[in-house]
Amino acid sequence: MCAPGSGKIGLSLAADRTPQRLAVTLESGGDTETFPARVEEAVIHDGVHLVATAPASHPVFQRFYRLGWLAVWNGDQRSMMAAQPGSEGRAARFLERCR
Known part of the structure; x- marks a missing residue:
């Protein structure tokens, strides 16, 4: 998620329990990147x-x-997320809005 024009992307990952490592790890193009995270109680x-x-x-x-x-x-x-046929441009539009 992001606020348009903020230059920042908010990441959230649901977990069954508090993991030992407080981070969100993403991969694209075969490279992984890890971002430090904080824990918030899941209400739902x-x-x-x-x-x-x-x-x-x-x-x-x-x-x-x-x-x-x-x-x-x-x-x-x-967990892999890939654009489905007809939605390929949505990821680009999302990132352009966040910048």
């Missing part, structure tokens, strides 16, 4: 949310912009 589900902020200009988001896919690591679990 059992567990917590890891919350982090990253600059929209960070290289991992630039790779996402070019390639159209991003993966989120939760411990040793990798």
Whole structure:
């Protein structure tokens, strides 16, 4: 998520419990980037949310912009997100709004 023109992207990762490592790790283009996070209580589900902020200009988001896919690591679990046919430009539009 981001506020238009803020230059920052808000990251949130749901977790069953507070992990040992307080960070959100993203991957795009085969490279991973880790952002320090804080823990917030999850109101809707059992567990917590890891919350982090990253600059929209960070290289991992630039790779996402070019390639159209991003993966989120939760411990040793990798969740892949890729543009579906017809939605390829949405990631680029999102990142352009955040800058």
